[in-house]
Each structure stands twice: as structure tokens, then as C-alpha cells.
Amino acid sequence: MAWWTREKATAIDVTDKRSVPKGVWVKCEECDEILFGPDLDANLRVCPRCDHHFSLPTRDRLRLIADEGSFVEADLGVESGDPLGFRVDGKKYRDRVKAARKSTGIADAYRAGSARVGGYEVELGTFAFEFLGGSMGSAVGEKITRQLERSLARRRPAIICSASGGARMQEGILSLMQMAKTSAALARLREAKVPYISVLLHPTTGGVAASFAMLGDVILAEPKALIGFAGPRVIEQTIRQKLPEGFQRSEFLMEHGIIDSIVHRRELKDRLVRLLAWFGTPRHAAGHDAG
Amino acid sequence: MSPASTAPVYDRQILEFERPVVELERKIQELKQISTASIDFGDEIRRLEKKARRLQVEIFAELSPWQKVQLSRHPLRPYLLDYVPVLFDDFLELHGDRAFADDASIVGGLARFGAREVLVLGHQKGRNTRENVHRNFGMSRPEGYRKALRLMHLAARFGRPILTFIDTPGAYPGLGAEERGQAEAIAKNLEVMAGLPVPIVATVIGEGGSGGALALGVGDRVLMLEYAIYSVISPEGCASILWKDQSKVATAAEELKLTAPDLVRLGICDEVVPEGEGGAHRDLEGTARNLRATLDRQLDLLVGLAPSELTDRRYRKLRAIGVCEERAVS
Ligand SMILES: [Zn+2]
Numbered sequence: 001m002a003w004w005t006r007e008k009a010t011a012i013d014v015t016d017k018r019s020v021p022k023g024v025w026v027k028c029e030e031c032d033e034i035l036f037g038p039d040l041d042a043n044l045r046v047c048p049r050c051d052h053h054f055s056l057p058t059r060d061r062l063r064l065i066a067d068e069g070s071f072v073e074a075d076l077g078v079e080s081g082d083p084l085g086f087r088v089d090g091k092k093y094r095d096r097v098k099a100a101r102k103s104t105g106i107a108d109a110y111r112a113g114s115a116r117v118g119g120y121e122v123e124l125g126t127f128a129f130e131f132l133g134g135s136m137g138s139a140v141g142e143k144i145t146r147q148l149e150r151s152l153a154r155r156r157p158a159i160i161c162s163a164s165g166g167a168r169m170q171e172g173i174l175s176l177m178q179m180a181k182t183s184a185a186l187a188r189l190r191e192a193k194v195p196y197i198s199v200l201l202h203p204t205t206g207g208v209a210a211s212f213a214m215l216g217d218v219i220l221a222e223p224k225a226l227i228g229f230a231g232p233r234v235i236e237q238t239i240r241q242k243l244p245e246g247f248q249r250s251e252f253l254m255e256h257g258i259i260d261s262i263v264h265r266r267e268l269k270d271r272l273v274r275l276l277a278w279f280g281t282p283r284h285a286a287g288h289d290a291g
Numbered sequence: 292m293s294p295a296s297t298a299p300v301y302d303r304q305i306l307e308f309e310r311p312v313v314e315l316e317r318k319i320q321e322l323k324q325i326s327t328a329s330i331d332f333g334d335e336i337r338r339l340e341k342k343a344r345r346l347q348v349e350i351f352a353e354l355s356p357w358q359k360v361q362l363s364r365h366p367l368r369p370y371l372l373d374y375v376p377v378l379f380d381d382f383l384e385l386h387g388d389r390a391f392a393d394d395a396s397i398v399g400g401l402a403r404f405g406a407r408e409v410l411v412l413g414h415q416k417g418r419n420t421r422e423n424v425h426r427n428f429g430m431s432r433p434e435g436y437r438k439a440l441r442l443m444h445l446a447a448r449f450g451r452p453i454l455t456f457i458d459t460p461g462a463y464p465g466l467g468a469e470e471r472g473q474a475e476a477i478a479k480n481l482e483v484m485a486g487l488p489v490p491i492v493a494t495v496i497g498e499g500g501s502g503g504a505l506a507l508g509v510g511d512r513v514l515m516l517e518y519a520i521y522s523v524i525s526p527e528g529c530a531s532i533l534w535k536d537q538s539k540v541a542t543a544a545e546e547l548k549l550t551a552p553d554l555v556r557l558g559i560c561d562e563v564v565p566e567g568e569g570g571a572h573r574d575l576e577g578t579a580r581n582l583r584a585t586l587d588r589q590l591d592l593l594v595g596l597a598p599s600e601l602t603d604r605r606y607r608k609l610r611a612i613g614v615c616e617e618r619a620v621s
Contacts, residue, residue: 075617076620077617077618077619077620078615078616078617079615079616079617079618080614080615080616081614081615081616083557083614084546084547084548086546087546088533088534088546089534107618137613138612138613138614138615139613139615141612141613142613142615145610167501167523167524169523169524169529169532169533169547170533171523171614172522172523172547172548172549172557173521173522173523173547173548173549173553173554173557173559174557174559174612174613174614175523176501176502176505176522176523177505177559177609177612177613178612178613179478179481179502179505180481180485180505180508180509180609180612181609181610181612181613183478183481183482183485183509184481184482184485184486184509184605184606184609184610185610186482187482187483187485187486188486188606190482191486205474206502207501207502207523209474209478210462210473210474210475210477210478210481210502210506211477211478211481212478213474213478214472214474214475214478214479215475215478215479215482227474228469228473228474229462229464229468229469229473229474229477229502230462230464230465230468230469230473231464234464235464235465235466235469238463238464238465239465239466243466244466247466247469248469252470256470256471256472257472258472258475
């Protein structure tokens with residue numbers, strides 16, 4: 001259940017430092033193409049040359065999926081406590097969380113709320129990987145559980161976009177138990193025949209993979225996302241051999257029958273709308289916005 | 292000394308903090324052997340025995356979390372199959388996941404517990420290299436969790452309570468395990484266990500290692516043996532990730548709050564089962580006696596509940612786990 005350090009796009013200065021802010025030019029992690037930042041953003045942060053999917057900021061992910069103006073965020077005030085009083089070399093976990101809140105502007109590593117997707121009413125949530133590697137502690141577990149409970153009470157499909165290194169170890173056993181708590185909420189959803197769509201983003205590993213992320217009625221994944229229980233480094237250390245190319249990537253998972261479909265970011269919303277239609281989701285009375 | 296196995300105790304099977312007591316006991320043994328009718332060391336032996344006992348009580352009263360981690364992994368610690376003949380009658384092991392393989396790191400079977408028919412399910416480590424190759428050091432692969440799932444469905448259909456015993460360093464991080472859906476296998480168990488209409492009592496008897504432990508750990512009651520541990524990550528893993536220093540394992544063990552009393556305080560463990568003096572490996576009978584009494588008492592409280600009441604309570608219990616702060620947002 002390791003954390004993931006975010007793969008940083010390499011910022012390189014190719015022009016006059018005074019006129020162009022750092023980071024405007026981005027080198028593709030996959031094909032080395034030098035990309036103009038705004039172009040990359042306009043293309044949903046997908047490399048126009050090789051289709052590499054860069055990570056998408058949380059608000060852009062919500063914007064990508066929810067119909068315009070339809071997302072109503074819930075549980076904004078739910079934050080992790082510091083039940084263990086965890087310290088690393090005198091540095092308090094509580095302070096680390098505070099710093100993450102400040103730098104990301106969000107309360108914890110998960111955002112959820114009600115939304116319409118192609119006019120269909122859903123309960124939508126997404127991980128914020130930029131917040132401590134999307135790690136799941138009590139606050140994330142609580143927000144996901146509340147989302148699933150709203151989903152059950154309102155009989156609206158649940159959609160969860162996962163991007164997480166797993167459980168947040170600074171909350172110890174309480175983090176581990178969020179896997180059980182969220183899965184129990186999903187069990188009720190399944191029993192009540194309310195659909196749940198899991199969208200796996202890069203990377204989804206550890207305790208998040210080993211709970212709700214792998215329990216979707218339908219599981220979609222973005223191309224080449226790293227998805228698995230154990231991190232590749234841990235596996236390499238255990239079996240003492242190099243892992244094959246493409247191991248634990250979306251394509252590998254589909255080949256092994258673990259996920260339903262790989263979806264390009266550009267097509268994600270349409271795919272969700274198609275699924276919601278098939279599940280017989282009621283549409284919002286005011287019509288819909290295809291987004 | 293009555294270790295779980297009857298093999299002689301080698302030096303490498305003694306933890307550093309156990310050594311003073313073990314050395315005294317060896318001395319007592321020697322004195323007993325050279326005692327004859329003419330030279331009686333009786334007084335000296337009794338004196339040393341008293342001293343050894345006192346020393347043991349003193350040492351065990353102040354065990355650090357890291358020492359408890361070491362005890363939970365003690366090479367002589369009783370494993371599930373050491374408890375089975377002491378706790379159960381007519382155990383019949385059932386094998387395989389009906390799809391891929393029989394994962395020997397998880398043992399499951401039918402058994403009678405007192406007057407009750409139950410399902411017994413748990414991790415199993417090996418006592419030596421050959422056994423550990425077979426048991427994979429108690430680290431399960433998807434087929435292990437899926438065997439457990441199959442057997443739990445069976446128990447649910449026939450209304451038999453499920454007793455699980457947790458003792459694993461964690462799920463196996465291997466190539467094949469990932470290919471066959473390790474994450475899905477664990478996740479499925481969590482989901483299904485949350486809703487099974489029969490009582491589930493999970494007991495951590497040794498190492499409760501992360502998701503691989505939790506995959507057998509969702510239930511109505513969570514018990515822990517006195518020196519068992521339960522953690523989101525091993526102290527070694529935590530030290531190397533957060534401290535970037537393998538030598539910080541003891542510190543990590545302390546910060547993680549992974550001992551049985553810690554888990555009671557955090558509201559995860561319902562009851563701590565006392566081990567025999569010096570740990571379960573020095574008193575299997577005593578430990579098993581305590582375990583039997585606790586399991587019996589806990590099952591009594593659960594078997595009378597209607598299935599819907601049982602699963603509702605289980606849900607509420609899981610639902611309440613976690614410590615959050617909720618700020619008013621305008
Ligand atoms: Zn590219």
C-alpha cells in the first residue's frame with residue numbers, strides 16, 4: 001500500500017524565462033514530444049502525438065464527466081483527523097494534511113457530489129491524486145461511503161473515478177478498515193440493484209484497488225493506467241526479476257479478464273452515458289446536456 | 292517450555308528479549324539432570340524457577356510494539372493447524388477454488404465447535420523451509436481468497452457460523468497473483484463477507500498483514516490474541532517508505548498503533564484474548580483454552596440473531612469506523 005509519487009511532467013525552458021512561465025512547455029512522458037501546455041490542456045491533457053494520458057486535475061475530471069453546472073458537491077467539510085498522532089521524525093501527519101489542503105485547495109483526497117451525466121442523475125466521485133497521492137484515510141472512506149449511501153437512498157447510479165496509491169498509512173488500521181466499510185456500502189448497493197461504474201485512472205493500486213475500485217458492475221480504465229494490488233517495485237523485489245513490458249497496465253488487465261473496457265479520455269463521457277442508458281437510469285426532467 | 296512444535300528449540304528460535312528466561316530455564320534443566328538421590332538441588336531449582344517466572348512477567352509487562360511484532364511472527368508461534376485439534380472436533384479440510392488451484396496458504400474446512408457445526412477458515416504459515424514453500428509463508432494468492440469465498444458461501448447456505456483465523460504477512464505480491472486478479476479477489480471477499488447471513492468471528496492469531504488479512508477479517512466480531520498485531524502495512528514497509536530508513540522499524544511499529552490494546556482503543560478489536568505466560572508459543576493449551584472460551588461466548592451472542600439483524604449490526608459496526616472531523620462549510 002505504498003504511496004505514489006506523481007509522475008511529474010518535465011518542465012523545460014525553451015524560451016525567454018521572463019515572458020513564458022515555467023511549465024508552459026511540457027515534454028511528453030511517453031514519446032518525448034515537446035508540447036505546448038495550453039494545447040495539451042485543450043486536448044484533455046492527452047498527448048496529440050501518442051495518445052499518452054497525462055493526469056487530469058480533479059476539477060477537470062469532474063468537468064469532463066458532469067453536465068455543465070450540474071455537479072453539486074457534498075460533504076465539503078469532511079476532513080481527516082489524526083487519530084494515531086502519527087509523526088515521522090517529529091513531523092506531524094496533521095501538518096502534512098494541512099499543507100496538502102493548502103496547496104490543493106481541497107479538504108482531502110476525494111470529491112463527490114450529485115451530478116447529471118448526459119441528463120442522467122448520478123452520484124459522482126473522483127479521487128484527487130494531487131492530495132497525498134490519492135491515499136485513502138478515514139475522510140476518503142467516509143466520503144465514498146456517504147456517496148454510496150446517497151446513491152442507494154436516491155436509487156441513482158454511482159460512479160467512482162479512482163486514482164490512488166492505496167490506504168493512507170499515517171491513519172494505520174483505520175485506513176485499512178475503510179476498504180471494508182466502502183465495500184460493505186457497495187454490497188448494499190449491489191443487493192438493491194443500483195448500478196455502480198468504476199473508472200480506473202493511473203495509478204490505482206493497494207487498498208483502493210483491493211476494494212471498491214475492483215467491484216464495479218462495469219469497470220472501465222483509461223489507457224495504460226497502472227492498476228494492481230501490489231506496486232511493481234514490491235513485486236520485483238519479491239520475485240527478483242524484471243517485470244514484463246506492460247505488466248499491470250490497463251491493456252494487460254483487459255487481456256487477463258479483469259476489466260471490462262479501456263476508454264480514451266475523449267470518449268469517457270459518451271461511454272458512461274451509454275452505460276447509464278442501458279442500466280435504465282431515469283433522466284432528469286429538465287432534459288439533458290450532452291456535454 | 293512447550294513450543295507449538297515438539298522439535299528442540301534452537302537458538303535462532305529465541306528472541307533476544309526471551310533469552311534471559313530461556314537461559315535460566317536451561318540451567319534449571321541441567322540442575323534437574325544432575326540431581327541424584329544423594330545431591331539434591333531442589334531448593335536451588337525452586338529458587339531459579341521463581342526467578343525465571345518473575346523475570347518473564349517483568350519482561351512481558353513492558354513489551355514494546357516492535358517486540359510484539361516479533362512475537363506475532365515468532366518461529367515457534369502456534370499456527371491455525373496447531374489450534375485446530377485443540378479447539379475443534381471432526382475437522383474436515385476442503386480444498387481448492389474450483390477454478391485454478393488449491394492455495395495452501397489458506398486452510399478451510401468443516402468442524403464442530405462444542406455442540407455447533409462451523410466453518411473454520413484461516414491463513415497457514417509453514418514451520419520450516421519445505422512447509423513454507425508449500426504454504427508460501429502464509430501469503431495468499433487470488434485462488435486462496437476465492438477458496439475462502441467459496442467455502443463462506445457454503446457455510447452461509449447451510450446456516451453455519453464462520454470462524455476465521457488471521458495470520459499472514461500480507462497478500463502475495465507476485466506476477467501470477469496480479470494476472471489472476473489479486474485486488475479483485477480481496478475486494479470480493481470484503482463485499483461478500485459484509486452481507487453473509489451467518490455469524491462471522493475473525494480472530495487475529497499472529498500477523499494481521501494488510502489487505503491479505505482483511506480478506507478474511509470482515510465480521511461481527513474481531514478478536515485478537517494478546518501478542519497478535521494488525522496493521523495497514525508492515526513496520527518494515529512503513530519505515531522504508533516514510534522514513535526511507537530500514538532501521539526505523541521499531542519507530543514505525545510504535546507509530547502505526549498495531550498492537551491488540553491499540554486496536555481496542557481504535558474501536559477495531561472487540562476483545563483481546565490473553566495468551567499463556569511468555570506468549571502462545573510457550574503455552575498452546577492455555578492460549579487455546581482462553582480462545583475457546585472467548586469464541587464460545589461471542590458466538591452465543593450472535594447465533595440467536597435473525598440474519599437481517601445480524602447483517603444490519605455488522606453494517607453499522609463497519610459504518611462507524613474512522614476518525615474524521617467535519618467542518619461547517621457555508
Ligand atoms: Zn506523447
